[in-house]
Amino acid sequence: MVDLSIEALLDYQEIVSKTFRSEKEGYEFYNNYAMEKGFSVRKCYMERDQTTKEICLRRFVCSRQGFRAAKHMKKANKKRKPRDISRCGCAARMVIARNKEMGLWYVKDFIDEHTHELAASDLACLLHSHRRISDEQKADIIEMEIAGVRKHQIMNILEMQYGGYDKVRCVSRDAYNFCYRYKLGTIAKSRQERDPDFSFKYLIDEKGHLKQLFWSDTQSCLDYEAFGDVVVFDSTYRTKGYNLPFVPFVGLNHYRSTVVFGCGILSNETFEAYEWLLQTFLTAMSQKHPISVITDGDLAMQKAIRIVLPSSNHKLCNCDFTESMLDKIGCSCCKL
Template sequence: MEISPGNTTYWVPKYDAKMKPTVGQQFKRLEDGIEFYEKYAALVGFDVRRSGDRKNKVGKVLHKYLVCSREGFKQVAYLEKRETSETVKRRRPSNRVGCGAHIKFNTIGNGGYEVTSFEERHTHRLCEEQSKPFMKVNRKLDMGHKDFIEKCGKVNIGASKSFNLYGEMVGGVEHVGATSTDFKNHRRKILAYMKERDAQELVAKCQERKEYWPDYYFEYAVDDQQQLSRIFWADEHGRKSFAHFGDAMAFDATYKTNRYSLVFVPFTGVDNHKKSTTFATGLIAKEDVESYTWLLHHFKRAMGGEPICTTTDQDPAMKIAIANVFPTTRHRYCMWHIMTKVSDKVGANLAKNDDFRRRLNDIVWKNNSTAEEFENDCVDFGYLHTSPMLK
């Protein structure tokens, strides 16, 4: 640190003279000189900003200025009110303190560049050693970073969690070589690139699988605006599972994707180990009869038949579509959806009655009960004629 006669405090970096630029130093290319100064700044502890240049008629750079990132002062931005002529200052934080540290490159006769001006003194403290990894000049996303972010994105891991995971892998966030903001910026670029191509990429990927795996079934449809509106796919494992365990099937449209507002429709069964197995999957933009009919039609084509029994929620569109496409299938409502509506049917007071709940569950969840036995139990319960749910 030096103090000038005018009581101005300067910070002068103390580093290896071989790493410090000097007036008269020459470089064959301008990029070599810029790279040398940026490495010097990274070691010393300040960021570099490219201030300006001057070019000739053919576009060759004659003079090039690089300054400390805290050079100059931030100009105050003004906002004009639309209704009045009053102007309001927009306050934005700035780290500029009028630092004069800089370097200037000029062309020389042999086509190279020479350092003609170099100021190493700074009017602010330099970055401490433990904070240097987070400086802009030391932050760079290489191919390893980008590939890791893209792979995390495929499994729905966001940029912030990707940064933390990478930090755990390399022994701390200070060893990542980038910041969480850098990860977010690259993730945003990926999403911007995919914005107009994601649907086409999905279709192309599925078409490629269909070409290499003949047992892979895939179909899609677009709406009037040529937007992807329906997708159906079933792989070879799902089709084999349906051949063995397809007597009873359930499909539900409860889940909806966040970004595209497409309804996720899985077709699910139960194997011999009482474990869920997926037969096929669909995505639809609208929960209407036409969309469900389209899905069930392709399900029937992919599986070569229809299930004996199908269980769904109480969606009227599903009921119509199943009757049209699966004429021989027994359609039943999901018991969970039925039991969740007990409180609405019988009222809050009776729904909270423990004795009522216990007797109702004994009837509803009784195994191996015929229709006649079920109705007799309801008559004994005394609730059959008072509840439209059990009629």
């Protein structure tokens, strides 16, 4: 026990005396340390400098830190099977802060006490923050995907090629996600080659999950140039598979037929999400602001419109929509 205590003390003193040139370097150090010990890391709390708005403090925690929020446990209308509960209130963390004068990051706080068993050395590389797909593996996966090899077969081939999953350092889900992102980029590139004015933009989070998405094509831009004085949009309707808000930008042409100026998908209905969507919409439409915008009464949407479209007249539609956006455009209180 004495030897273990001395070893732990030496590790603590070595870590708290560390300095890093960037936040990324600090994360990579703690993540490598976590792999040696047998746990996974995620980025948690951060603080920004009030003047420069740059990150000045960042907290890295064990992936099993905290507990799952009660609101996620009590949802009655879940679309997907809930994930296994992994958080158990682990207190392990490393906090780094930036020294303005020196321009270096130093360790402000470090706790190495876990409330769970640590993974074995041969399994730690399969924990979430340690999984990687190398460039060589990506090239192999693309070649096998083009040849028509199934995803689970790709993983079996990689396992045989590298001599075990611990040598591959990724799991089947990583291969599926990589193939999906590769196809997404290929489709977007192919569409832009056929349609040079096709606009396609999206945001992902730190885990590679889709946050926001917007797209429009040449015909949408032409329609907006001619009929974009009045734009109607809301996020009442959601996609069937993932229950995400779907936001179409629509209007009426000279035949009073519906025309679509663009479409968006959001992961949440916050001010930041709507602000990004409206900014992206304006960029695709050459910064032409509509004269009037008609929406529902969402407060986050209203705030984003005031910031991004300050010169546009914002009107609310009081109708009860049950079918589609066509009902909204044709309703008596939204006569264009």
